[in-house]
Amino acid sequence: MAFRYSFRSPHATLAALLLLGVAGLGAAAVLSPANAQEEVSEVAAAEFANDPEARGTTPEAHKGYDIAARSDRTDHGYGDSRVSFTMILRNAAGQETTRDVNITTLEKADESVGDKSLVIFETPADVRGTALLSHAKILEPDDQWLYLPALKREKRIASANKSGPFVGSEFAFEDFTTQELNKFTYKYISEGELDGMAVDIIERYPRYENSGYTRQVSYTDQEIFQVRKVEFYDRRDALLKTLTLDDYRQYENGVYRAHKFTMVNHQTNKETDLVYEDYEFGLDLDENDFVKGVLRRIR
Amino acid sequence: MLCKNIAIASTLLTAFSGIASAGEWETTTEIGVEARIFLNDPIFPGQSDDTVQPSLTFQSDIRWRSDDGKHEFVFVPYVRADAVDEQRTRADLREGYYRYVSDGDWSVLAGVAKVFWGTTESRHLVDIINQTDAVEDIDEEDKLGQPMLMLSWLKDWGQLDFFVLPYFRDRTFPGIEGRLRTPLVVNEEEVFFSDDDKRDVIDYAVRYSHYFGDWDVGLSLFNGVAREPRFVTPVVPSATPEFFQLYDRITQAGLDLQYTKDAWLWKFEGIVREGQGETYTAAVAGFEYTLYQIFEKPWDLGLLGEYLYDGRDEDITLVEQGVTTAAPFTAFENDVFAGARLALNDTQDTSILAGAIVDAEDSSTAVFLEAERRLGQSWTLELESRLFLNVDEENIFAAFEEDDFLNIRLAKYF
Numbered sequence: 001m002a003f004r005y006s007f008r009s010p011h012a013t014l015a016a017l018l019l020l021g022v023a024g025l026g027a028a029a030v031l032s033p034a035n036a037q038e039e040v041s042e043v044a045a046a047e048f049a050n051d052p053e054a055r056g057t058t059p060e061a062h063k064g065y066d067i068a069a070r071s072d073r074t075d076h077g078y079g080d081s082r083v084s085f086t087m088i089l090r091n092a093a094g095q096e097t098t099r100d101v102n103i104t105t106l107e108k109a110d111e112s113v114g115d116k117s118l119v120i121f122e123t124p125a126d127v128r129g130t131a132l133l134s135h136a137k138i139l140e141p142d143d144q145w146l147y148l149p150a151l152k153r154e155k156r157i158a159s160a161n162k163s164g165p166f167v168g169s170e171f172a173f174e175d176f177t178t179q180e181l182n183k184f185t186y187k188y189i190s191e192g193e194l195d196g197m198a199v200d201i202i203e204r205y206p207r208y209e210n211s212g213y214t215r216q217v218s219y220t221d222q223e224i225f226q227v228r229k230v231e232f233y234d235r236r237d238a239l240l241k242t243l244t245l246d247d248y249r250q251y252e253n254g255v256y257r258a259h260k261f262t263m264v265n266h267q268t269n270k271e272t273d274l275v276y277e278d279y280e281f282g283l284d285l286d287e288n289d290f291v292k293g294v295l296r297r298i299r
Numbered sequence: 300m301l302c303k304n305i306a307i308a309s310t311l312l313t314a315f316s317g318i319a320s321a322g323e324w325e326t327t328t329e330i331g332v333e334a335r336i337f338l339n340d341p342i343f344p345g346q347s348d349d350t351v352q353p354s355l356t357f358q359s360d361i362r363w364r365s366d367d368g369k370h371e372f373v374f375v376p377y378v379r380a381d382a383v384d385e386q387r388t389r390a391d392l393r394e395g396y397y398r399y400v401s402d403g404d405w406s407v408l409a410g411v412a413k414v415f416w417g418t419t420e421s422r423h424l425v426d427i428i429n430q431t432d433a434v435e436d437i438d439e440e441d442k443l444g445q446p447m448l449m450l451s452w453l454k455d456w457g458q459l460d461f462f463v464l465p466y467f468r469d470r471t472f473p474g475i476e477g478r479l480r481t482p483l484v485v486n487e488e489e490v491f492f493s494d495d496d497k498r499d500v501i502d503y504a505v506r507y508s509h510y511f512g513d514w515d516v517g518l519s520l521f522n523g524v525a526r527e528p529r530f531v532t533p534v535v536p537s538a539t540p541e542f543f544q545l546y547d548r549i550t551q552a553g554l555d556l557q558y559t560k561d562a563w564l565w566k567f568e569g570i571v572r573e574g575q576g577e578t579y580t581a582a583v584a585g586f587e588y589t590l591y592q593i594f595e596k597p598w599d600l601g602l603l604g605e606y607l608y609d610g611r612d613e614d615i616t617l618v619e620q621g622v623t624t625a626a627p628f629t630a631f632e633n634d635v636f637a638g639a640r641l642a643l644n645d646t647q648d649t650s651i652l653a654g655a656i657v658d659a660e661d662s663s664t665a666v667f668l669e670a671e672r673r674l675g676q677s678w679t680l681e682l683e684s685r686l687f688l689n690v691d692e693e694n695i696f697a698a699f700e701e702d703d704f705l706n707i708r709l710a711k712y713f
Contacts, residue, residue: 124673124676125327125712126677126679126710128327152413156515165597167648293453293458293508297406299362
């Protein structure tokens with residue numbers, strides 16, 4: 001009981017009620033603040049199957065997992081999406097280069113697998129049409145294919161390279177491939193305040209192999225349950241990078257998405273910003289739109 | 300009155316821009332300037348003794364896709380102007396096709412297109428749809444556009460492609476002044492076929508490809524005119540001795556495999572070919588192993604190793620129904636390839652690939668280096684070098700022995 005968790009916002013209660021309604025539980029009694037901890041996990045248990053290995057054994061681990069699960073599951077059910085973004089890479093001297101990227105995502109069927117995504121580069125012009133198709137997994141390495149339009153060649157690539165930089169940016173491959181709940185174990189640290197928001201601070205530890213991190217510290221707001229900031233600690237447990245997520249917007253389907261990501265590398269003073277355009281949802285995509293054969297239709 | 304005119308004009312403008320903006324146009328143009336620098340004097344009569352062979356290249360990629368993504372038009376012209384070799388000055392339509400992608404899982408492509416099959420790096424045995432544009436480079440990676448009708452099914456059990464190839468394209472070759480050529484110039488005007496086949500005889504191909512866990516698999520079958528020519532000389536020698544291209548009709552079955560595990564890629568390509576002398580097999584098998592973030596930098600170092608086998612018998616000429624057939628010469632009967640790829644993973648996408656193919660029997664060695672880097676947002680700089688070392692006089696590379704070169708290429712993208 002030491003890590004009692006309480007809702008502060010009426011929106012959160014409403015969201016929880018809606019979730020309960022969907023789940024058909026209708027047990028409003030569990031919404032009393034004293035029982036909020038259990039209520040979070042009951043919501044989770046009703047609609048999703050918690051991974052006991054990822055959820056851990058201690059109360060801190062449970063609570064950390066449940067907060068992360070709620071954040072993840074709040075935006076569940078979007079089906080598919082497409083969005084363009086600009087990647088701005090800034091070196092220590094402040095010089096900028098940019099890449100325009102388009103990403104299409106198919107939501108996972110359940111939490112035992114990951115999302116499928118297709119990333120296509122639009123600029124720089126010499127790599128236009130280069131694409132990366134990923135089938136994210138939980139603990140096994142993701143399946144990834146690279147498409148090189150000049151050669152019309154698709155190539156399965158090793159995804160053991162979790163910690164390497166993604167196309168010269170401050171984002172590692174593991175930051176970029178979809179953030180699956182069960183890829184980590186968790187530990188609740190404390191409540192806190194970030195930019196005037198009440199946040200839950202939790203640590204997460206990669207369960208998959210070849211991660212470049214010992215741990216990540218995430219800050220999730222208590223109002224709409226979105227991750228606002230993540231600090232990444234390298235293999236020596238020194239602070240390596242900080243990711244800030246801004247400009248959250250809610251779409252008609254209820255899903256929240258951040259539209260600005262800022263990744264600062266404290267060890268090199270380099271920075272990468274991702275600036276997103278509007279998301280498109282409801283594209284009616286299916287598994288067949290994410291098989292490797294689609295790569296050859298890109299260019 | 301004026302208001303009305305403005306209203307009509309604006310309505311028309313809106314309607315027009317509506318049509319123009321239906322679907323999506325995309326154009327990428329690349330203009331390149333390059334200098335091939337030869338380190339030695341040429342050995343064959345007629346070859347230019349210029350040390351530097353400058354060239355200009357132009358390629359535009361123009362494509363339109365309908366809003367629903369079902370219809371696509373693609374037009375990719377390519378032009379090279381070479382200061383030394385007039386055979387290297389020409390234009391090609393690399394791609395020019397219409398593609399329809401159905402709501403279901405099939406698509407059809409009609410027109411000129413490029414297709415790649417295979418997994419290995421040192422040689423592309425299985426890849427057979429497009430003819431090699433050998434005047435561009437000797438690595439057989441530049442291809443001519445191939446006219447085709449291609450029907451594809453994309454299912455959860457894999458991809459099935461059917462090809463009808465109605466027109467055969469000859470391989471390109473350097474002219475008399477060019478370097479990196481055969482001792483005799485290859486005649487590009489008159490081309491021979493081993494039986495009644497002409498270039499307008501239709502070739503067929505089918506390919507199945509899919510992935511099963513960590514395995515990627517491709518199976519292919521081709522029936523048509525071989526992309527690899529034999530060289531023949533006329534019975535009555537002409538005033539200027541030259542080679543003529545002779546193409547055989549072949550059937551080729553191909554298998555390409557890749558097994559991906561951790562940082563390892565294990566690759567295999569194999570073919571069985573019938574129609575050029577005795578039926579023979581050829582294969583390339585090897586690996587690619589990547590070391591990530593070497594020297595605590597974001598650099599990745601890939602180590603490549605492949606063994607190349609080719610069972611063709613170039614000496615045997617079979618006489619079947621009054622027609623002689625034989626296999627074209629190859630340099631890769633029993634060879635070993637070793638290479639390394641360094642990717643700096645920087646904002647400029649700097650990468651270096653270096654390697655060597657060594658003949659296991661006579662130790663003839665071809666060394667290559669390819670490096671590239673983006674400059675700013677829209678320029679790229681590429682370096683390429685090929686050196687021929689310790690070449691046995693019986694080896695095919697003996698013709699290139701004095702053609703060691705360094706190519707510097709600067710390209711601007713629009």
